[in-house]
Amino acid sequence: MLRSLTLKRILLEIGGVLLVSALIGWVSGAFFFVLFLGMLGLALWHYLQLRKLSHWLWEENRLFPPDGRGTWLPIFHGLHRMRKQQREERNRLAERVSYLRRGAEAIPDAVMLCDAKGRLEWCNHQAETLLGLRWPQDQEQLLTNLIRYPEFSNYLKLRQFETPLKLTVDGHLHIEFRFVYPYIEYNLLIIARNITETAKLEQMRQNFFANVNHELRVPLTVIKGYLEMLDDMGGHSSFEEKAISHMSSQADRLYALVQQLMKLSKIESATERDKTAINLSQMGETLIHECPHHEEYPITSHIVPNLWIEGDLEEIKQVTTNLFYNAILHNEVGTPIHLAVEPVGEYEVRFSVTDKGRGIDEAHLAHLTERFYRVSESRKRDAKNDGGSGLGLAIVKHALQNHGSELTVESTLGKGSTFSFVMKLSEPPATSKKNELMN
DSSP states (O other): OOOOOOHHHHHHHHHHHHHHHHHHHHHHTOHHHHHHHHHHHHHHHHHHHHHHHHHHHHTOOOSSOOOOOGGGHHHHHHHHHHHHHHHHHHHHHHHHHHHHHHHHHHSSSEEEEEOTTSBEEEEOHHHHHHHOOOTTTTTTOBHHHHSOOHHHHHHHHHTOOSSOEEEEETTTEEEEEEEEEEETTTEEEEEEEEOHHHHHHHHHHHHHHHHHHHHHHHHHHHHHHHHHHHHHHOOOOHHHHHHHHHHHHHHHHHHHHHHHHHHHHHHHHOOOOOEEEEEHHHHHHHHHHHOTTTTTSOEEEEEOSOOEEEEEHHHHHHHHHHHHHHHHHTSOTTOOEEEEEEEETTTEEEEEEEEOSSOOOHHHHTTTTSTTOOOOGGGOSSTTOOOOOSOHHHHHHHHHHHTTOOOEEEEETTTEEEEEEEEEOOOOOHHHHHHHHHO
């Protein structure tokens, strides 16, 4: 079995040449001359083997090296063995790449891999079908030249990949892009999904709610009107008075639910908003002053003055009102409630409502903002109150998402809950600055 070249083998080869040369030189009488010729021949033979190796490395296209002789035999054999191992490893790697590529091709979403500059490195068949890309013809092409939409180019330029990009293609095809960055040495992985059916279902749901709101509001108005007339007529028995009162309360509850549905549908479907400077501090103070439950609940506050944000006035007012009155609606009389409006660092402001009530079990926290979700009957304030429509926090969630914020809920059973959100601080309008200087 061949082994690596050893010093012993090299010395034996040199010693053998020297011995043969010395014997021939001693017999011929030209000892040193023959010895010189023997060493010269050995050097030339080694240079010939080096030339053979160099020729194979740089000029021949053969995978394996030529056969070696003498001390070069283990070297050429080692190269042969190394190339064989490389070929096996390359075949395994090719099989692995083929396996992963088949897996990527089987993914129902379009997958694209780009370098750090946004040039296409690879895409699967779904990307060709969904986005009209061509592989490998489009390799090394800028993705912004292949997907020609300003929203896509701006999204790539901003590099704010936390939220997915939703794009309408050809007026009817809705595609959601999700970006993974960095991906393997600052490359960019893009996953695109056809959400046309989901968008249609969402639009149908919004249309359904809008139609239901419209169709329910008219008959409810008629029912409420006749119930008020019956109540004003008087002369009813105790049973009739109880029935009219119960029907009136349920009609009012249903009407409030319709109003909440209308607000939620409006918030979800609105694409453009009238953003203006909002004095969040003043909004918090107004909630405290106009609250009719001061005698029932010990309400305290910590409001730092003149904290402004930018947003839709109606939506922000709806958010703060829902959070504040939810603390009242879902807690027993006498529960301490604290409202705070305070800065967070130098660039943000936090609005929070904290109660010292029963708290919410951790299992419910992830579902609080779902439509019509209610924690339990235990959070009802009294028997006459049904605990709300189950839409208040859903409205809060969507309104805050429209403003780049989110609702944070912290709660501990037996200790209470805190509902809060954080938004960016904004400059007050010029008129407000002028009034401050005058004062």
